Amino acid sequence: MTGSYTMLIADLIGVAVFAASGAGAAVAKRLDLFGVGFVGFVAALGGGILRDLVIGAVPPLAFSDWRYAVTAVCASVAVFYLHPQLSRLRRTVLVLDAAGLGLFTVSGTIKALDAGVPAVGACLVGMLTGIGGGLARDLLTGEIPAVLQRDIYAVVALGGAAAVTVLTWLDLAGPLPMASAAAAMIGVRLLALYRRWSAPVAVP
Known part of the structure; x- marks a missing residue:
């Protein structure tokens, strides 16, 4: 199995997980099948679309490769019909969501750097790739985005993007260092969930 094929499979798994997360939120709001x-x-592709538009990769991958859109829609439809059974798998979805966050942040940062985006900008693009879909999901379902009010989520993505940028600057952008950066993000995200960490909130 080639590295590019492995990355494609990992990408599609992440797309399916984020699509399930978005579809679950939509089901909770009692939206219809189309909604x-x-x-x-x-939720699955918003971050990637934003990334591609920022770095000038048009049309975005979500539109140029049918497998991404089909995976997202199929996962969403599956949640629509199977949500009573899937509600029991919340912990598993949270773990997979953390994995998707790490993977998408790494891939988004690398693509931004490869496109010539400066280091700070690449970190922001990587973070937005990881959290963009969740932001759009919450806005579409009438919620204040969770990444802005609780959970160590966006901070994890930004820190991971910074780590990827530093590793690339040190010429350590191989598969193992990038996998380690993704694993670190996944670990911190899961630990934050377990320990209920959150960013400071202003006291009125």
Whole structure:
């Protein structure tokens, strides 16, 4: 199995997980089948679309490669019909969501650097790739984005993007260092969930 094929499979798994997350939020808001599919699609691919538009990679991969869109829609439709059973798998979805965050942040940062985006900008692009879909999901379902009010989520993505940028600057952008950066993000995210860490909130 080639490295590019492995990355494609990992990408599609992440797309399916984020689509399931978005579809689950849409089901909770009692949206119809189209609404569930649309929110799932945006949650899964919104970050990648934003990344591609920022770095000038048009049309975005979500539109130029049919496998991404089909995966997102199929996962969303599956959640629409199977949500009572899937509600029991919340912990598993959270773990996979953390994995998707790490993977998408790494890939987004690398693509930004390869496109010639300066270091600070690449970190921001990488963070937005990881959290963009969740932001869009919450806005579409009428919620204040979770990444802005609780959970160590965006901070994890930004820190991971910075680590990827530093590793690239040190000429250590091989598969193992990048996998280590993704694993570190996954670990911190899961630890934050377990310990209920959150960013400071202003006291009125």
